[in-house]
Amino acid sequence: MNRRRQLPQLLFFFALCPLIIQMGCANGQIYVPRSPGLRPTVAPLTATRAIGGYDSARDASLRLVIEGLDADQRGDASRALAKYQRAIRVDPTNPFAFLALSRHHLEGDSTDQASAFLDQARSLFETQGRLGPAVDVWGLGLRAGIDRARGRNARADALFLEARQLSPSIWGDERLSAAELR
Amino acid sequence: MAARKKTSAKAAGKKRPAKKKTARKAKPPRAPASLAARRAGLVVIALAFAGGVWSAGWLLELDRVVVSRFEGRRFSVPSRVYAAPIVIYPGADWQRLDLAGWLTRMGYREQNEAGPLAVGHYRWLPGRLRVHLRGFEHPQLPEPNRKVEFRLESGRVREMRDGKGAPVDVVSLEPEPISSFYGSDREQRDLVERANVPDHLVQAIYAVEDRRFEDHHGIDPVRIAGAMLANLRAGGIRQGGSTLTQQLVKNFFLTPERTLSRKATEAMMALMVEARYEKEQILEAYLNEIYMGRRGSTAIHGVGEAARFFFGKRVSDLEVDESALLAAVIASPNSLSPHRHPERAKERRDLVITLMANQDFISEKVAKRAKARPISTAAIALESGQDRYFLDALAKQLPEVYDENLLSVEGLRIYSTLDPTIQRAAVRSLTEGLDALEKRLGPVKVAEGEEVPVLQGCLMAMRPQTGEILALVGGRNYSTSQWNRCTMAHRQAGSAFKPVVYSAALSPQSGPLVTLSSRIEDEPLSIETPDGLWEPVNYDKKFRGPVTVREALERSLNVPAARIGQAVGIGEVVSMARRLGVTSDLPNVPSLALGTAEVSPLELAVVYSTFANGGLRPTPRSFIGLLDDRGVGQEQWPLAGSRRVLDPGTAYLTTSLLEGVVDRGTGAGIRARGLRGPIAGKTGTTDDEYDLWFVGFTPEIVAVVWVGYDEPREIGVPSSRGALPIWADFLAEISGSKVRGVFARPGGVERVEVDPESGARALAGCRQSAPEFFLEGTAPTETCPVGGRGGGGGFFRRLFGS
Numbered sequence: 001m002n003r004r005r006q007l008p009q010l011l012f013f014f015a016l017c018p019l020i021i022q023m024g025c026a027n028g029q030i031y032v033p034r035s036p037g038l039r040p041t042v043a044p045l046t047a048t049r050a051i052g053g054y055d056s057a058r059d060a061s062l063r064l065v066i067e068g069l070d071a072d073q074r075g076d077a078s079r080a081l082a083k084y085q086r087a088i089r090v091d092p093t094n095p096f097a098f099l100a101l102s103r104h105h106l107e108g109d110s111t112d113q114a115s116a117f118l119d120q121a122r123s124l125f126e127t128q129g130r131l132g133p134a135v136d137v138w139g140l141g142l143r144a145g146i147d148r149a150r151g152r153n154a155r156a157d158a159l160f161l162e163a164r165q166l167s168p169s170i171w172g173d174e175r176l177s178a179a180e181l182r
Numbered sequence: 183m184a185a186r187k188k189t190s191a192k193a194a195g196k197k198r199p200a201k202k203k204t205a206r207k208a209k210p211p212r213a214p215a216s217l218a219a220r221r222a223g224l225v226v227i228a229l230a231f232a233g234g235v236w237s238a239g240w241l242l243e244l245d246r247v248v249v250s251r252f253e254g255r256r257f258s259v260p261s262r263v264y265a266a267p268i269v270i271y272p273g274a275d276w277q278r279l280d281l282a283g284w285l286t287r288m289g290y291r292e293q294n295e296a297g298p299l300a301v302g303h304y305r306w307l308p309g310r311l312r313v314h315l316r317g318f319e320h321p322q323l324p325e326p327n328r329k330v331e332f333r334l335e336s337g338r339v340r341e342m343r344d345g346k347g348a349p350v351d352v353v354s355l356e357p358e359p360i361s362s363f364y365g366s367d368r369e370q371r372d373l374v375e376r377a378n379v380p381d382h383l384v385q386a387i388y389a390v391e392d393r394r395f396e397d398h399h400g401i402d403p404v405r406i407a408g409a410m411l412a413n414l415r416a417g418g419i420r421q422g423g424s425t426l427t428q429q430l431v432k433n434f435f436l437t438p439e440r441t442l443s444r445k446a447t448e449a450m451m452a453l454m455v456e457a458r459y460e461k462e463q464i465l466e467a468y469l470n471e472i473y474m475g476r477r478g479s480t481a482i483h484g485v486g487e488a489a490r491f492f493f494g495k496r497v498s499d500l501e502v503d504e505s506a507l508l509a510a511v512i513a514s515p516n517s518l519s520p521h522r523h524p525e526r527a528k529e530r531r532d533l534v535i536t537l538m539a540n541q542d543f544i545s546e547k548v549a550k551r552a553k554a555r556p557i558s559t560a561a562i563a564l565e566s567g568q569d570r571y572f573l574d575a576l577a578k579q580l581p582e583v584y585d586e587n588l589l590s591v592e593g594l595r596i597y598s599t600l601d602p603t604i605q606r607a608a609v610r611s612l613t614e615g616l617d618a619l620e621k622r623l624g625p626v627k628v629a630e631g632e633e634v635p636v637l638q639g640c641l642m643a644m645r646p647q648t649g650e651i652l653a654l655v656g657g658r659n660y661s662t663s664q665w666n667r668c669t670m671a672h673r674q675a676g677s678a679f680k681p682v683v684y685s686a687a688l689s690p691q692s693g694p695l696v697t698l699s700s701r702i703e704d705e706p707l708s709i710e711t712p713d714g715l716w717e718p719v720n721y722d723k724k725f726r727g728p729v730t731v732r733e734a735l736e737r738s739l740n741v742p743a744a745r746i747g748q749a750v751g752i753g754e755v756v757s758m759a760r761r762l763g764v765t766s767d768l769p770n771v772p773s774l775a776l777g778t779a780e781v782s783p784l785e786l787a788v789v790y791s792t793f794a795n796g797g798l799r800p801t802p803r804s805f806i807g808l809l810d811d812r813g814v815g816q817e818q819w820p821l822a823g824s825r826r827v828l829d830p831g832t833a834y835l836t837t838s839l840l841e842g843v844v845d846r847g848t849g850a851g852i853r854a855r856g857l858r859g860p861i862a863g864k865t866g867t868t869d870d871e872y873d874l875w876f877v878g879f880t881p882e883i884v885a886v887v888w889v890g891y892d893e894p895r896e897i898g899v900p901s902s903r904g905a906l907p908i909w910a911d912f913l914a915e916i917s918g919s920k921v922r923g924v925f926a927r928p929g930g931v932e933r934v935e936v937d938p939e940s941g942a943r944a945l946a947g948c949r950q951s952a953p954e955f956f957l958e959g960t961a962p963t964e965t966c967p968v969g970g971r972g973g974g975g976g977f978f979r980r981l982f983g984s
Contacts, residue, residue, distance in 0.1 A: 056273020057922070063271075063351040082322030085806070085821050086354065090269045092647040092882050093923055101821070116798075116823020120647060123796040123830060127881075127926040 042133040061091035072178035095124035137166040259593025264357035265602040289494015289560030302495035318356040321807030365590035372486035376466045385543035386509035392426040400452035427452040430468045475515040494560030503552040506534040571656030576804045593811030599650035607915040608653035612641040615908030640667035643885045646791035649800030672780040678866025678875040679777030686758035687750045689832045699941035701728040702742035718744040736847030747775025761827040763788030783886040794879040797828030830928040855910045859921030865901040874904035881923030937966035
């Protein structure tokens with residue numbers, strides 16, 4: 001009898017499940033447990049996945065960020081920098097452009113700039129109500145990388161641990177590649 | 183003469199008697215005539231020698247002049263300043279971005295005839311615009327020529343495709359030249375290298391100006407003889423015999439006067455130039471030097487600049503008919519100007535084409551086709567004098583190696599942060615706003631003999647996330663006053679300074695001392711100062727009793743602001759102002775809380791940018807990089823990150839207060855003008871209405887408007903009627919009626935319902951409530967109703983009253 005009562009609830013749950021997972025992946029706000037017993041990981045919100053989530057100016061800006069990340073991946077640092085700046089010109093409130101700049105400067109050992117742009121990215125994510133694990137995963141790892149470069153190893157270790165728990169595939173090597181943020 | 187001869191002979195006899203004796207013996211005495219001839223010969227030789235020495239000196243001097251000019255800096259090229267490129271993308275508002283206006287200003291020409299679009303041309307089709315965009319150099323992102331088709335729908339770009347039909351995500355348009363750092367001669371040229379000049383242009387010039395250029399040595403006797411004959415026949419000077427080298431020499435070294443000595447010097451220098459330099463070098467110098475007409479007060483020199491001026495394209499992209507027209511204009515740039523005298527210009531152009539065909543430079547078929555094309559020139563885009571304020575500000579930010587003297591000759595290409603659309607809106611809003619205000623105020627009363635003062639103003643806009651200066655208009659008319667009121671003037675900020683005081687009191691560093699619902703007494707206040715008692719009053723001279731912090735700022739009440747300033751400490755206010763970006767002197771006096779400090783509009787732009795940017799202070803910047811006259815990168819100023827100077831929570835609370843000013847307070851005129859969306863701002867009116875301010879922002883832009891007289895005097899209206907309308911007009915033009923973005927609440931700030939009267943937390947049962955923001959842990963603990971826990975009875979109490 002009890003099972004019969006639970007059946008509609010179960011059916012409803014299974015029907016909604018793909019939708020919930022889809023929404024979670026789309027906005028990056030839902031933790032997706034990898035396997036029982038492990039800390040939950042998160043599907044990070046990449047620049048590519050962020051397209052379509054705001055407006056046309058943001059989309060154009062994100063496309064420029066992606067072109068910049070591709071340039072960074074090819075080792076064309078000056079073109080990448082130019083693309084990020086152009087992306088900010090199109091949409092000065094695009095947090096991904098500042099995130100990409102932070103990553104770019106960290107790779108170039110310019111930790112002050114990396115830190116400043118990371119602050120800017122975080123501020124924009126926050127004021128746009130987008131902070132959450134899917135975005136924190138970038139911030140934690142980049143902040144850890146900046147600390148590591150500044151010799152603050154204890155704090156870097158702690159932050160990397162958090163970042164790795166959220167996304168071991170990205171932060172396993174303690175480095176964020178342009179392709180990963182793309 | 184006789185005495186001289188005698189003396190000479192005597193002297194000679196004294197010095198060399200033996201020789202003279204021998205000579206006398208060897209030769210019979212000469213007849214007087216022969217002696218005279220010999221002496222005359224000696225004189226001639228002496229004169230010839232002296233002439234030779236003088237000529238040698240003259241020639242050496244000419245040579246020195248030629249060499250120093252040819253081997254030094256040949257041309258003074260004013261450094262040109264460019265705006266930031268306009269970026270187009272699917273969804274962009276092409277009308278607001280003024281795409282059609284950009285095409286005109288950049289010299290693009292409409293091509294109605296069928297066939298492939300030439301570079302620098304466009305074609306309107308139903309719902310579509312096809313453009314063959316010119317490539318451009320840029321310190322960060324140069325672009326090649328490319329064809330783009332824009333599909334346009336309801337004022338928006340719906341889709342973009344390249345020449346092969348592939349979708350395009352983003353198109354950057356060539357940056358507009360704003361203005362140049364001219365020298366005293368106001369010459370503009372765009373240097374070209376011979377390799378980039380199409381052969382048909384060189385051939386057209388040869389055909390009409392100097393067909394034997396490749397063969398002669400600077401002067402062309404055949405041409406001179408022909409010209410003389412033609413002039414004799416015509417009975418006056420109708421034809422010149424100058425070669426290209428002579429024309430170059432004349433323009434380079436000499437004055438335009440028509441004298442024999444000048445002609446001789448010209449010929450001699452032409453020979454020297456030819457002897458010293460290759461034909462290619464001479465031709466290149468000619469192509470860059472030749473005078474081609476005027477744009478306003480600026481002289482156009484060289485084919486590079488002329489190609490842009492007449493056809494809006496690079497010289498390498500010229501067609502045969504256009505090359506012929508350029509060559510045609512050389513003879514008389516003013517009377518043959520295709521802009522002013524198209525028929526005359528066409529007649530001369532067709533003559534050049536005929537000459538080109540006659541001299542086998544082009545075929546008859548090509549000549550026929552070229553002649554069939556109408557004269558089609560680009561529109562003349564005159565520089566806006568008002569942009570010079572921005573240039574002056576930019577010159578101060580450039581690295582010290584580029585001083586103003588070098589800027590007028592070095593031919594640098596300076597890429598700025600100026601947004602041409604926003605700058606045009608700023609110029610128009612300020613000019614029209616001041617005109618309207620002056621009209622409303624009526625004539626200014628002045629003493630007899632005193633000059634009538636001109637109401638002045640400044641409008642500048644900054645990107646809060648990057649510090650980029652997007653627009654800057656430092657006065658009403660640059661030609662009459664170059665004083666930049668945005669960057670150089672320091673005026674009392676008045677109430678526009680109050681947000682600094684409030685943020686100091688709201689900041690956790692002060693406790694926080696107050697929250698937005700704290701109640702402050704708006705009652706008479708007396709403060710002892712070294713100069714005596716200071717008793718601030720409100721603008722309307724009224725006192726309201728206890729008011730909330732929010733209400734105090736929204737109504738711009740002076741007494742509560744003075745109390746807050748006293749409570750937080752003027753030293754702390756100064757410290758906060760410094761952190762937010764104020765660099766001017768700040769007096770450590772109680773009245774600082776009411777904005778008695780003199781600051782520049784630029785400083786206030788940085789302060790408000792910091793609020794808009796969540797507490798991160800940007801560094802103002804006006805340029806992003808430089809290229810030299812060959813398009814090679816010299817300097818880059820990449821974007822620098824902003825500095826955290828205020829916690830995000832306090833920045834948000836201050837922004838929320840300033841939103842209230844616009845929604846309900848002294849800035850409500852903004853909403854009354856139909857502007858919707860996230861807008862925050864503050865009015866500022868100083869004592870006696872000497873200075874009127876409105877400083878406001880959206881999530882993407884901060885703008886400052888100041889209005890006043892250079893010699894402070896009463897204006898007669900508050901800022902809500904003086905500066906605010908200009909600001910609102912400006913924002914409406916750049917944003918439309920709906921502003922993009924949102925001021926979202928950051929973490930660490932909570933939204934709590936409070937009773938606006940008591941400031942207590944409003945629970946169910948409280949008669950009225952309104953949302954208010956608090957830093958976490960600072961929301962009021964007292965409740966409305968007192969001791970209430972919400973729940974039962976609240977609905978009925980609200981419905982029927984207590």
